[in-house]
Amino acid sequence: xxxxxxxxxxxxxxxxxxxxxxxxxxxxxxxxxxxxxxxxxxxxxxxxxxxxxxxxxxxxxxxxxxxxxxxxxxxxxxxxxxxxxxxxxxxxxxxxxxxxxxxxxxxxxxxxxxxxxxxxxxxxxxxxxxxxxxxxxxxxxxxxxxxxxxxxxxxxxxxxxxxxxxxxxxxxxxxxxxxxxxxxxxxxxxxxxxxxxxxxxxxxxxxxxxxxxxxxxxxxxxxxxxxxxxxxxxxxxxxxxxxxxxxxxxxxxxxxxxxxxxxxxxxxxxxxxxxxxxxxxxxxxxxxxxxxxxxxxxxxxxxxxxxx
Numbered sequence: 057x058x059x060x061x062x063x064x065x066x067x068x069x070x071x072x073x074x075x076x077x078x079x080x081x082x083x084x085x086x087x088x089x090x091x092x093x094x095x096x097x098x099x100x101x102x103x104x105x106x107x108x109x110x111x112x113x114x115x116x117x118x119x120x121x122x123x124x125x126x127x128x129x130x131x132x133x134x135x136x137x138x139x140x141x142x143x144x145x146x147x148x149x150x151x152x153x154x155x156x157x158x159x160x161x162x163x164x165x166x167x168x169x170x171x172x173x174x175x176x177x178x179x180x181x182x183x184x185x186x187x188x189x190x191x192x193x194x195x196x197x198x199x200x201x202x203x204x205x206x207x208x209x210x211x212x213x214x215x216x217x218x219x220x221x222x223x224x225x226x227x228x229x230x231x232x233x234x235x236x237x238x239x240x241x242x243x244x245x246x247x248x249x250x251x252x253x254x255x256x257x258x259x260x261x262x263x264x265x266x267x268x269x270x271x272x273x274x275x276x277x278x279x280x281x282x283x284x285x286x287x288x289x290x291x292x293x294x295x296x297x298x299x300x301x302x303x304x305x306x307x308x309x310x311x312x313x314x315x316x317x318x319x320x321x322x323x324x325x326x327x328x329x330x331x332x333x334x335x336x337x338x339x340x341x342x343x344x345x346x347x348x349x350x351x352x353x354x355x356x357x358x359x360x361x362x363x364x
Contacts (some may be wrong), residue, residue: 065210066329072218072287075225076327077298079280081305081317083233083273089249089312090269093159094173097180098277099295099302100187103145105281106290107187108143110196136198140282144275151274152267154179160266180184180296187292195289195290196197217286224283228276229318236314250347251311254320300341304348310358323347 084098117135122128159181162172168170181199236242241264247255248265256262265311284290324344327355331343350360 061212062333063310063330067326068214069218070210070320070326072093072221072325073329073361076279076280076284076287077301077305077325078318078321079225079276079283080298081230081302081309081321082229082314083276083280084302084314085306085309085314085317086112086245087273089314090101090245090252091159091163091266092169094176094303096170096181096299097154097174098171098176099275099297099299100183100273101150101295101340102277102281102294102298103187103295104141104150104183105140105147105291106285106294107196107281108146108278109139109282109285110191110198110290112139112142114196114199128325130318134296136200136286138246139198140279142279143282146275147278147281148271151277155266155270184292191292193292196285197293198285201230210358214321215287221283221286225281228279230271230310232276232314235272240254241265247267269277287324297341299326301344307352308348308358310360313358313360314359316358320348323351323359 067182082097084095085196087093087095087098113136114182120131122131123285158175162175167175191315200217205213206219207213234242236246243267244255244260245268247258247260248262252262255265280291281295284294301321305320306317307320309318309320324347327347328340328344331339335343
């Protein structure tokens with residue numbers, strides 16, 4: 057019985073971790089599927105979202121006082137959620153700045169994939185060291201209200217913030233689905249992902265699609281970083297350690313397919329967490345990559361067809 061309960065607890069933890077990886081992986085697969093850019097700086101943008109959330113949560117918004125008890129109490133409860141929203145907006149701005157200063161120029165010069173990979177790794181190092189310069193190399197934690205864990209059948213406990221992470225991920229995925237399937241810009245993004253030249257000839261504004269791709273990728277990535285800080289401490293190199301599970305999720309789900317990236321992230325997240333019952337936590341990354349390899353041996357194309 058203890059084995060079942062322990063595995064159930066780890067399974068739920070895996071869903072929470074998989075939810076965080078999923079949002080970042082969707083952003084990564086969108087940039088590759090539409091822009092053909094394997095962005096190794098993606099994980100460090102996730103870290104940026106987490107540290108900006110920490111900045112707003114502990115150093116900016118905590119000084120806001122309205123002078124009314126009930127309003128101050130309400131604002132204190134909402135502090136972290138407002139911080140995540142503000143951090144997401146700022147991170148999206150960072151994605152757009154990189155688009156105008158780097159990626160647009162590289163597309164104009166028809167840079168090769170190798171060149172783009174090297175540039176993205178350099179950008180990742182720049183962002184990571186900038187975070188260390190500003191906040192130092194130590195771990196940081198949000199200022200969160202104490203919350204009671206929820207219980208399932210009175211035996212399996214789910215920490216409140218892990219439950220929130222899963223809920224936010226579901227809302228974000230539903231919103232992404234509605235955008236891709238039912239909006240004009242979503243249909244344009246799918247068309248560009250299938251064939252950028254044909255989409256351009258058909259009258260689709262490719263530049264507008266590119267900007268929306270960065271907005272979506274930046275928003276989802278920053279949100280995942282902010283959510284990650286809800287369940288653990290944030291550290292400057294966390295995005296670098298998560299970039300491999302992100303890429304594994306993208307490849308596992310089918311490159312360019314956001315729904316595949318979500319499914320792949322869930323497989324990776326659950327496999328990582330459940331494996332800790334038998335193996336030390338240091339082997340999590342190896343388990344993630346092993347899960348990817350095993351699935352690809354059966355389905356070389358991934359769980360789903362590539363592209364949006």
